[in-house]
Amino acid sequence: MIMADIQQISLDKIKHKKKMATEDLIFMIFNTLFLVLFAVVTLYPVLNTLAISFNEGNDAVRGGIYLLPRKWSWRNYEEILFERPGIRVGAKITVLRTIVGTLTSLAANALLSYILSRKKFLFKSGLSLFWVITMYASGGMIPVLILFRYLHLTSSFWVYVIPGMVSAFNVMVMRTYMLGIPDSLEEAAQLEGAGYMRVFVSIITPLCKPVYATIALFVAVYHWNSWFDAMLYNRFDPQYTTLQYELMKLLDSVSATTGATSGASMTAATANTITPVTVRAAASIATMAPIIALYPFLQRYFVTGLTIGGVKE
Amino acid sequence: MEISTSRSKKKKEIDINKPQFTVKEFKRQWILVAISVVYVLYGLLFYYLPLVGWIIAFQDFKYNKGISGSKWVGFKKFQFLFSDKTFLLVIRNTFCMGALNLIFSTIVAIAFAILLNEVRNKYFKKSIQTISYLPHFLSWIIVVAIVSDALSSTGIINDLLMRLHIIDTPYPFRAKEAWFWPIVVLSNLWKETGWNAIIYLAAITSIDPCLYESAAIDGAGRFQKMRYVTLPGLRPTIMILLLMNMGNVLNAGFEIQYLLGNGLVQNFSRTIDIYILDWALDARNLDYSLGTAAGIFKTVVSMTFIVVSNYIAKKRGDERLF
Known part of the structure; x- marks a missing residue:
């Protein structure tokens, strides 16, 4: 009798487990399918743009290009490299602002974070509040524009670098990281006669490499992708255009020709005069290329950075 | 007794950490103070001076006359603003798109994080995640x-819909007002879901595994564990992110709306920032004062959102920003 009971129970258990297992299996299959679909939806547009960028211009207008070009052509890349001076200038300015902007911004943010993370600093809370306020209260687009005009920052390269150098958000992320460094290291160095700046350069900075890398990555991507400042402050100065702003102009010209307004199919006549869809695709790919090339090496940094900044606010 | 000891302990702690204002200490850290002064000057110039610039909203500001030379008009610009139908439309668009983005991006990011967390194969998980935040880095x-x-x-899209025989001729999505908001929300999801999920994934991994084990012993299935362990575990993170983003609801609407909008859908695409930009850039109707007034409205409303949501969070005993 007891044996039978036990058998019954274990049988139930097995049945239960089996049921769970099939349920699990079904869930896993659907979950995997869903995530694969998610990845396809994420990657397809990029691969499609790549295919279009290598396709012959007039042919691409017909549509129906998916993952491979129908009529191979290097023409689009030739055009953006050699025939569009705007893109070349934009590329130069963008590279320059990314390098200069990232380095200055990193230095400025790191130094401020260092000061704010010194526990004995006399004006710690005051200075901290001063910068936190800047995160929420902003003067708005027009007062800033007027100020920059008064300061002669418009129509210049420096408008890309100087005004956005210190970012309160990045400072908070870095400060949180620096607060995690034991005080004893600083105290030991001070006992041996190191001043505050020496501690910053020789002790804090080497320990902060991961967070520096994260912030540098954020700032670099920001500079690489920005176009609005080029449009707002330097739109009459083609020598200070940026890559993304040039891309935006292409976007505009494509919208104008394909008639985004009507959404109707393009007529053959306009198709023959200009077909910047392929040129725009080539420019998009060229702009994405550096980010995608560096992506695998950089990705471990931004995950840590985001978690420090977000969760431990 | 207990209370008094803990209090005195606390007091002592404060004493250690609190900087002492003495001449000696000031001299010791003069370099920090000197650098701070530079940062304060920089901040005053680039962040606080534009706030002073708000006064031009009460003027009929002309750039070449300057603030001192321009005529004062009181609240005239604000009166115009709130009687301007376009402005009211623009407020609606900004607010609705911001709110829709916030709601959908939060829900989808959490769902994605939970589903990804269920994947057992490490390499598959890593690959999907790596792919998922790639679009965040595209402009x-x-x-x-x-x-x-x-x-x-x-x-x-039209290709697929036509192949599936849902439609016979291409549908002009970008010319339809009703489609503008969904397109914005979906584009935003495409770009940011993977990125937003990073924080939630990190928060899920920090949930105590014991909770899952005890839930399993109590007979909880996979979905029950998600519902009763994972989601409550994510609650503080969700709350703090919602709070942080609440103040950005009005800020969220610029780039995509500006780039994707067109004449046919402008009643649904234009946002406050685009409205301001028009007054700042349109050479024929340049009106810096009006644009500034609109900007003031936006900042004040954003600040109110932050303060109110923070207050509510405080009342409910949730996480808060300050």
């Missing part, structure tokens, strides 16, 4: 190019 210009390609008459 809105590129994303809008991709979206308009996909939605064009020969694009993938």
Whole structure:
């Protein structure tokens, strides 16, 4: 009798487990399918743009290009490299602002974070509040524009670098990281006669490499992708255009020709005069290329950075 | 007794950490103070001076006359603003798109994080995650190019719909007012879901595994564990992110709307920032004062959102920003 009971129970258990297992299996299959679909939806547009960028211009207008070009052509890349001076200038300015902007911004943010993370600093809370306020209260687009005009920052390269150098958000992320460094290291160095700046350069900075890398990555991507400042402050100065702003102009010209307004199919006549869809695709790919090339090496940094900044606010 | 000891302990702690204002201490850290002064000057110039610039909203500001030379008009600009139908429309668009983005991006990111967390194969999980946040690093210009390609008459969306015989002729998505908000929300999801999920994934991994084990012993299935362990575990993170983003609801609407909008859908696409930009850039109707007034409205409303949501969070005993 007891044996039978036990058998019954274990049988139930097995049945239960089996049921769970099939349920699990079904869930896993659907979950995997869903995530694969998610990845396809994420990657397809990029691969499609790549295919279009290598396709012959007039042919691409017909549509129906998916993952491979129908009529191979290097023409689009030739055009953006050699025939569009705007893109070349934009590329130069963008590279320059990314390098200069990232380095200055990193230095400025790191130094401020260092000061704010010194526990004995006399004006710690005051200075901290001063910068936190800047995160929420902003003067708005027009007062800033007027100020920059008064300061002669418009129509210049420096408008890309100087005004956005210190970012309160990045400072908070870095400060949180620096607060995690034991005080004893600083105290030991001070006992041996190191001043505050020496501690910053020789002790804090080497320990902060991961967070520096994260912030540098954020700032670099920001500079690489920005176009609005080029449009707002330097739109009459083609020598200070940026890559993304040039891309935006292409976007505009494509919208104008394909008639985004009507959404109707393009007529053959306009198709023959200009077909910047392929040129725009080539420019998009060229702009994405550096980010995608560096992506695998950089990705471990931004995950840590985001978690420090977000969760431990 | 207990209370008094803990209090005195606390007091002592404060004493250690609190900087002492003495001449000696000031001299010791003069370099920090000197650098701080530079930062304060910089901040005053680039962040606080534009706030002083708000006074031009009460003027009929002309750039070449300057603030001192321009005529004062009191609240006239604000009166115009709130009687301008376009401005009211623009407020609605900004607010609705911001709120829709916030709601959908939060829900989808959490769902994605939970589903990804269920994956057992490490390499598969890692690959999906790596792919998922790639679009975050692409500019809105590129994303809008991709979206308009996909939605064009020969694009993938119309292609698929026609192959499935849902429609017979290409549907002009970008010319339809009703489609503008959904397109914005979906584009935003495409770009940011993977990125937003990073924080939630990190928060899920920090949930105590014991909770899952005890839930399993109590007979909880996979979905029950998600519902009763994972979601409550994510609650503080969700709350703090919602709070942080609440103040940005009005800020969220610029790039995609500006790039994707067109004449046919402008009643649904234009946002406060685009409205301001028009007054700042349009050479014929340049009106810096009006644009500034609109900007003041936006900042004040954003600040109110932050303060109110923070207050509510405080009342409910949730996480808060300050």
